[in-house]
Amino acid sequence: MRFWRTPLDQDRFHRPHGRVLVIVERCKGCGFCVEYCPLDVLRISERFNKKGYHYPEVAQAGVCVDCNLCEIICPEFAIYSENVSAEEDAGAPAGRQEGAGAGGEQGGER
Ligand code: SF4
Ligand code: SF4
Numbered sequence: 001m002r003f004w005r006t007p008l009d010q011d012r013f014h015r016p017h018g019r020v021l022v023i024v025e026r027c028k029g030c031g032f033c034v035e036y037c038p039l040d041v042l043r044i045s046e047r048f049n050k051k052g053y054h055y056p057e058v059a060q061a062g063v064c065v066d067c068n069l070c071e072i073i074c075p076e077f078a079i080y081s082e083n084v085s086a087e088e089d090a091g092a093p094a095g096r097q098e099g100a101g102a103g104g105e106q107g108g109e110r
Contacts, residue, residue: 018066018081022056026078029053033070033079039063042070 020041027049033056034042043059056079058064064081071080 016066017062017084018064019084020058020064020070020079020081023078024049024055025051026076027051027053027055028076028078029055030075031056032073032075036073037070038067039065 041064042056044054045057066081066083
């Protein structure tokens with residue numbers, strides 16, 4: 001989170017860690033998730049899904065705070081985040097994308 005000053009009670013709060021998952025074949029490339037993510041975790045991929053849309057991918061691994069804003073704002077229910085523990089986070093790959101298969105989901109980022 002970007003602050004204009006460091007909060008005096010910042011050490012009292014735990015920063016959550018999230019892993020973003022994209023269901024690639026549902027995405028219609030509107031870019032809302034990329035535009036409104038408060039931490040600029042996402043970017044539009046150069047790749048296309050089967051419908052011909054550029055879908056989002058993780059630009060900054062390890063930055064997501066699992067705020068779920070991308071999930072709430074997506075009109076196609078094509079992206080979501082899940083909370084990960086610090087231990088899991090340390091060993092996890094940098095991102096994840098789902099859905100190459102028939103309605104399936106594949107992994108991604110954090
Ligand atoms: S949950 Fe989504 S909107 Fe929130 S920080 Fe992570 S990628 Fe960004
Ligand atoms: S995942 Fe959802 S919000 Fe993001 S570009 Fe695709 S359709 Fe738009």
